[in-house]
Amino acid sequence: MTVIDTEILSAGSDRRGDLASGKAETVLSVEGLTVGTGRADLVIDVSLEVRAGETLCLVGESGCGKSLTCLAAMGLTSEPLIVRQGRISFLGQNLSSLSENQLADIRGRDMAMIFQDATAALNPVRRVGMQIAEVLVVHRGLSWRQAEKQAIELIASVGIPEPDLRAKAFPHQLSGGMCQRIMIAMALACRPKLLIADEATTALDVTTQAQILRLMRELQAETDAAMIFVTHDLGVVAEIADRVAVMYSGRVVETATVDELFENPLHPYTRGLMACRLHATTTSHGRIAAIEGTVPSPSRRPEGCSFRPRCSFAKDTCLTLPALAPVVGNHRAACHFAGDFA
Amino acid sequence: MMRLQFILTKLLRGLLTLLLAVTFVFIVLRVSGDPVSMMLPDDTPPAIVAEYRAAWGLDKTVPEQYVRFIWSALHGDLGYSFRDDRPALTVVLERVPMTLLLGVCGFIITVVIGLFAGIAAALKRGTSVDHAAMAFSIFGHSMPNFFLAILMILLFSMTWRLLPSSGGATWWHLILPAVTLGIINAGTVARFTRSSMLEVLHQPYMRTARAKGLRLTRRVMSHAIPNAAIPVVTVLGLRLGGLIAGAVVVETVFAWPGIGLMLVNAVGQRDLPVVQTIVLLVALTMVITNFIVDLTYGWLDPRIENRPNKEG
Structure with missing residues (x-):
């Protein structure tokens, strides 16, 4: 379990006043999303919205459709999963109207995802610095030399000591927490407007988890990105969320601001x-x-x-x-x- | 330190392999018939037969011959060809370039067709591309090489009269045997490439690559292939070693003047030193390619620790 106490709760809520006014731009809106396989629907009629600078937490038990909702939002669902219904618009653009290549141009640049098991989510045979640099080469058109230089800065920015040395490491030479930081650095490389973190801290020990959460909050404040944070850990929710959507068996069953939810859960x-x-x-x-x-x-x-x-x-x-x-x-x-x- | 030990172990194993191969061939050849009575006419006087036996060292007991053979082999002397009285090694080495030429061309065809078909099949899994590639793979895998060779001659030489069927005089002569060798091996390579790619395509890091906004070509080229390479390189290594050995049949059918054809002839003529030399050479190529493949692993997959690692 995460360290959760009222101290963190109150510390978090100072920041939340700014968003309450609702003036910030809507980054992602999902309306009536239904995703399923041929046999059953795994996500049913889910509607979500997240604004710039806001953190939305998706909470629920394993298998309730949280991760799948995120994958669909990124347009990353693949066979046998099909998006049956729903409209996903990102910065006012309907994602389903885009081609795979147009989507690829948005992914990694304007919307980025951090996956659960970072050690497995990084390519085992490529150096981590290269993996970060690749995003910059593809989306920013940098040369490899420039991109690798910038990758080292990014590695430093996520709090990894000796970044130039770490950039040359392979994922298996780094700890789980370091890999997760590398993933975050990779996701933030192009300063995306939407960051989706799928159980980004679940596999980490409590201390590392707290560090990473703090880091993500800082980086979010810096870039004013919208963030969707998937977790089943209410401690993490209390620490990071502005608003919460609780999912159960494929549907959203409750949404509220984090304070309302903790004070007065209705479902x-x-x-x-x-x-x-x-x-x-x-x-x-x-x-x-x-x-x-x-x-x-x-x-x-x-x-x-x-x-x-x-x-x-x-x-x-x-x-x-x-x-x-x-x-x-x-x-x-x-x-x-x-x-x-x- | 690790590396030195690794290389020494490999080297010792390689030497053992060579010794076993040569020993096996040596014994089988000695018990399978008398070369002298094969080579000399039936009515040769016994005195002359005995003279030849003494000259070739065949009058000694088999263990004695074996010890002598190994001893001189260690000194670089593989004996004299019974037929043309020159050192067996010289006789064999004369033919090596032709076999290498055929082997390398066949190997290139194997790599190109095998990798392409395997990757295409994996990317288009379950479609007609996949089915076609796998049908081709089974064809290559199950077709005996001599039979495919004969089919090729029937079609391209006899029926359509496009290409020469035997000999090694011109580049045109190279095409049929090289393609035959290539196709036979490409089937296996395609299969391994496909299954290896399929496994890799479902790995979490491939999803990451997609989430990073990489397009298909880049995802395949720089993320999938490097990870799928290890099993494929293993098979390719085995095939490369096997191409020299596999060329025996193909060279014979197409009368390609390489060591394969020479081996078949030498066995028929009981030219023992030549057979032994060729077997030793083939075993040596197998051992060397295996060694190279082992070294490549460390380069392909940094998780395999057999090379010095700065970050360690």
């Missing part, structure tokens, strides 16, 4: 997640709270609300699918009884 699933968090106090009770049951398989989702079989509040009305509707202000939840919790 029973979110409430369950919150209860599962490890507090310093829980250890004395000895038992860790858990949500009963398991996530339904995408091919066998229950009728109506997917969370119904695991929900202690479920009634007959839950057999009809609840819409993701505003409950308090812009705090939305897909639950028939969300109003009762407000």
Whole structure:
């Protein structure tokens, strides 16, 4: 678990006032996105929006469609996954209207992605400096010599000591945390307007995780990029998010600002997640709270609300699918009884 | 330190391989018939037969002959050809350039066709391109080389009368045997390239390459191929060593004047020193190509630690 305490929560919220006004430009908007294989839909009717300088956290259990939503946003879904429906617009441009080569020009330059397992996500037989430089060669038209020089600066900027030496290393010669920093440096090489981090810190130990989160926040503040941060760790959410979208079984079930969400979770699933968090106090009770049951398989989702079989509040009305509707202000939840919790 | 030990081990193993190959051939040749009675007419007087036996050292026991052979081989003397009385090594080396020419041309055809077909099949998996490439691969793999050679002669020499069928007088003579050798080996190479590429294409770093905004050509050339190269280089190495050996049949069918044809003739004529020399030479090329392939691994994949590493 991440170090999570109220100190970090309050430290984060100072920064959030600037965004609340909503004046910043919308960088990415996803409307009604449905992604699936031939057999089942894995992401259903997901709508998201993220503005410049804002961090949106996608939260949910493994397999709820978080990563897939991100891949679709980057246009990186490939067989057997198909985007069935939905519109993804990036800086006002409809991505589905672009050719693969036009998309390639945007990727890495205006939108970049940081993957979960950086050690595997880096090419094992090429030096890391070259891998970063390649982005600059392709998108900025730099010569290899210039690009490699700039790559060393980028490596330094993500806090790796002896950057000129590290640039010559192969991924297997670096630790997981270093590889993750290299990935971040690579993603930030062209100062993208949108940064998608898919479980970017999950594989790292707590100390490294905290360092990387701080680093990403600093770099984001510097470039005013929009960021989508995928995680299943509420500690990370508290630390980095401005707004949160909670996903369950392929759908967004709740969206709110991070403060609203932590103060007053409206969806029973979110409430369950919150209860599962490890507090310093829980250890004395000895038992860790858990949500009963398991996530339904995408091919066998229950009728109506997917969370119904695991929900202690479920009634007959839950057999009809609840819409993701505003409950308090812009705090939305897909639950028939969300109003009762407000 | 690691490197020195690695090279020494490889060297020792290589020498052992050579010794085993030569020993095997030596023994098989001695027990498979008497060269003297093969080469001299049936009514040769026994005294003359005995004289030849003594001259070629065949009057000694097999272990004795073996010790003498190894001893002189270590001194660079591989014996004299029974047929033309010159050192066997000289006789064989005269033919080596022709075999090398054929082998290298065949190898180039193998590499070009094999890699191209394999990569195309992997990129277009499940399409007609893939099916066609794999059908070709199975064809190359399962077709006996002598049979393909005969088919080639039938088509290109007999039916269409486009190319000469035998000999090595002009460049035109090179085409049929080289293509035959190339196609036979390209099948295997294509298969390995395809499976190796398919494995690599699904690796997370290929998705990263796409997320970086690299186009297909760059993703394949600078990210997929370097990673897919190791198994392919292994097969290519084996094929390169095997091309010399594989040329035996093809050279015979096309009467290409290389060491392969010479080997077949020498076996028939019981010219033992020549056979032994050729086998030693073929084994040597195998050992050397293997050694080179092993060295290449460290260069292709930095994770294999057999070269000094600055970052270490």
